[in-house]
Amino acid sequence: MRLVTWNINSLRLRLPLLEKLVADISPDVVCLQETKVPDPLFPSEALHAMGFAHLHFQGMKGYNGVAILSRHPLEPLTNLPVWYEKEDCRHIAARVHAPQGSVELHDFYVPAGGDEPDPAINPKFAHKLAFVEEAAQWFAQRENTRTIVVGDLNIAPLEHDVWSHKQLLKIVSHTPPETERLERWRQTAFVDAMRHFVPADEKLYTWWSYRNRDWKKSDRGRRLDHIWVTPDLVPELSAMQVLRDVRDWASPSDHVPVVMDLAAS
């Protein structure tokens, strides 16, 4: 099974890019974040035409929004928590019935958290910290088997997940309160599947700001997008790619797709 996670930053605007991605690497399942499309306007027909017979999505006007596109049948998970008492389309999940066995797939868009890393004066940062804590508590109190968590988690946890550890320690996405909470969430049940393939002392990014004339030259990236799997799936991990080239496509998202291949062990 070939799985992709991608913060597409407007699904409707970047449908042609998704089409090219699908033509290039033919994924079986695609998890999107920041679709920015209300459900009645979701482009189901165009996605069916790309080969995704099974769609699960939750969007709203203007912001946020998550979607799972699949060639294999999806069984949506209902009764998911309402994080931080906000119905703001940041999490969906489904059981994916792949031929080599089913997996439970969670697609997250964690709040970015604003600029000021102080929960006392920045409600967005308070929201972000609480969201991650609630997610950790929820996964801690349930059975997690053959489960995958993906998405834009908006936190770069490791030193080499950012271009400069020292310079970003006080920058939202890499502050200790965030990275510690994210690690606690992951450790409830998961292995960092991207770092399964790339050693922790090698730089690895999935996002480069729009506010940089030449993203490639400055290469001031961060690893904000993640794929976690439960240990029972580790033997099935067969390959991982961060599709850096997509950052140079016409009208790109500021995030690039991450691809994970899982094979029956």
Place this chain on the structure above:
DNA sequence: ATGGTGGCTTAGCCA
């Protein structure tokens, strides 16, 4: 220290 760019709800948020 500041401002840099992009998308949506076309003005001001949000990232």
